[in-house]
Amino acid sequence: MLGEMAAGPDDARLDLAFARLPRLVGRAPLTLAPADEAAAEAARPGWRPAGWPVDAAARILLLLHLPRAGFADRFRRLRRVADTAELVALFRGLPLYPDPERLEDEAGEGLRSNMRPVFEAVAHHSPYPREVFGEHRWNHMVLKALFVDSPLAPIQGLDERANPELAMMLRDYARERRAAGRPISPELWRCLIPFAQAVGAEADVALADLERIP
Amino acid sequence: MMFIDPHAHMISRTTDDYEAMAAAGIVAVIEPAFWVGQPRTHVASYADYLSAILGFERFRAGQFGLRHYCTIGLNSKEANDEALAEAVMEILPRFAIKEGVVAIGEIGYDEQTALEDRYFRRQLELARELDLPVMIHTPHRDKKRGTTRSMDVCEEHGLDPSRVVVDHNNEETVAEVLQRGYWAAFSIYPSTKMGDARMVEILKRYGAERVIVNSACDWGISDPLSVPKTAKLALAQGVAAEDVRRACYANALAAFAPSGQIAESDWLSGPAIDQRTLYEGNSILRGGRDARVTAAE
Numbered sequence: 001m002l003g004e005m006a007a008g009p010d011d012a013r014l015d016l017a018f019a020r021l022p023r024l025v026g027r028a029p030l031t032l033a034p035a036d037e038a039a040a041e042a043a044r045p046g047w048r049p050a051g052w053p054v055d056a057a058a059r060i061l062l063l064l065h066l067p068r069a070g071f072a073d074r075f076r077r078l079r080r081v082a083d084t085a086e087l088v089a090l091f092r093g094l095p096l097y098p099d100p101e102r103l104e105d106e107a108g109e110g111l112r113s114n115m116r117p118v119f120e121a122v123a124h125h126s127p128y129p130r131e132v133f134g135e136h137r138w139n140h141m142v143l144k145a146l147f148v149d150s151p152l153a154p155i156q157g158l159d160e161r162a163n164p165e166l167a168m169m170l171r172d173y174a175r176e177r178r179a180a181g182r183p184i185s186p187e188l189w190r191c192l193i194p195f196a197q198a199v200g201a202e203a204d205v206a207l208a209d210l211e212r213i214p
Numbered sequence: 215m216m217f218i219d220p221h222a223h224m225i226s227r228t229t230d231d232y233e234a235m236a237a238a239g240i241v242a243v244i245e246p247a248f249w250v251g252q253p254r255t256h257v258a259s260y261a262d263y264l265s266a267i268l269g270f271e272r273f274r275a276g277q278f279g280l281r282h283y284c285t286i287g288l289n290s291k292e293a294n295d296e297a298l299a300e301a302v303m304e305i306l307p308r309f310a311i312k313e314g315v316v317a318i319g320e321i322g323y324d325e326q327t328a329l330e331d332r333y334f335r336r337q338l339e340l341a342r343e344l345d346l347p348v349m350i351h352t353p354h355r356d357k358k359r360g361t362t363r364s365m366d367v368c369e370e371h372g373l374d375p376s377r378v379v380v381d382h383n384n385e386e387t388v389a390e391v392l393q394r395g396y397w398a399a400f401s402i403y404p405s406t407k408m409g410d411a412r413m414v415e416i417l418k419r420y421g422a423e424r425v426i427v428n429s430a431c432d433w434g435i436s437d438p439l440s441v442p443k444t445a446k447l448a449l450a451q452g453v454a455a456e457d458v459r460r461a462c463y464a465n466a467l468a469a470f471a472p473s474g475q476i477a478e479s480d481w482l483s484g485p486a487i488d489q490r491t492l493y494e495g496n497s498i499l500r501g502g503r504d505a506r507v508t509a510a511e
């Protein structure tokens with residue numbers, strides 16, 4: 001099957017191969033020996049395949065055998081009719097595909113989803129957003145994570161990519177949550193505090209500290 | 215008391231909801247065209263969606279005695295698929311001038327990208343050309359600046375604020391929206407948008423002039439009775455009955471009436487409920503239930 005992929009399959013053959021993989025390999029979680037995990041880390045720092053369903057890993061492997069020419073078009077075709085598990089596999093492979101910058105809009109489609117597993121397949125444990133996303137997309141990814149109750153900590157490069165524009169968005173968001181009487185994720189401050197002074201949010205930070213006093 | 219729910223995605227709701235809404239006094243609903251939770255990939259599915267909300271959904275509402283109107287537009291999320299967006303823009307005018315379309319909407323920003331901006335502006339021009347009001351979906355994220363920007367762009371395109379409903383407001387956006395002369399709508403939607411108790415506080419603080427309450431009920435956890443429930447709470451907490459009537463009925467009517475497609479007479483002297491009616495051969499009756507037929511009032 002992998003050899004057929006390398007030869008550049010027609011659309012129908014690729015669709016069929018991609019869709020049927022769970023039937024061939026099952027859905028058990030991928031168990032990796034420490035040496036495998038070290039190899040993954042060495043190949044792409046921050047990239048964590050441990051615990052993936054084995055069919056997701058197999059789907060990515062399949063895609064990695066496709067020819068480089070036309071890869072982004074094939075990815076887009078698969079993504080447009082993908083089910084949730086297929087979307088998760090497609091997006092988890094982002095750090096490994098050829099010409100990664102050509103897939104940025106596709107990754108953006110993953111972030112647009114309110115399905116948390118799909119969003120997190122793009123955002124979490126992946127060097128792709130840090131390396132490829134422009135500031136606008138980066139900022140909206142971080143804000144959206146807070147909106148879908150997804151933790152920020154697994155986003156790679158959170159501190160390095162922090163910026164004043166994001167700090168301003170988080171400041172407004174914190175104020176909105178406070179006005180609505182809703183809780184504010186403590187993770188929010190991590191991207192805001194470095195620029196608190198620059199965006200006039202010192203009082204917001206101080207208030208958040210005081211709110212922790214019972 | 216009569217109510218209008220001027221933002222309800224009824225295509226995602228059940229017949230139980232229609233029954234409960236009618237029983238609670240809702241006489242009319244406005245169904246804004248939006249996305250469906252995941253991106254459509256072909257213009258044809260978009261066209262069928264628009265036909266469905268203008269056709270079968272309106273028929274379904276009518277079977278429960280509710281008048282059903284639509285707003286037609288390309289939503290901000292799907293505006294990010296340029297090929298789809300271009301194709302949708304071509305079919306929009308055909309749908310936007312159909313009967314019972316009270317505005318171009320819901321349009322505006324999601325992530326405030328360049329493509330969203332382009333199609334928002336083109337649809338504002340379409341609203342001008344067709345002389346229709348506009349319903350603006352303000353973004354969930356980066357909301358305050360996104361709301362300000364939405365109004366700035368409307369003014370750049372020469373729209374009269376009194377013809378524009380700015381939706382999904384909150385405590386942080388309401389003052390500016392009202393001050394600039396727009397209709398300020400609030401979606402009473404548990405956990406992500408406004409709550410009814412907060413809404414009552416806003417009515418107490420800002421009054422009801424140009425304030426509109428809606429449910430934005432859709433496929434998520436939402437409440438199609440948000441409008442009457444908010445009215446009940448407001449009355450219980452001492453908001454004047456006239457202010458409640460404006461926020462939960464009259465202002466929505468006034469905001470969308472300039473379309474020429476919605477009038478009080480539609481429900482005061484409209485046709486009776488007649489569940490025997492078929493829409494393209496489909497009845498909502500199942501399993502041999504008796505049809506409900508009432509006389510017009």
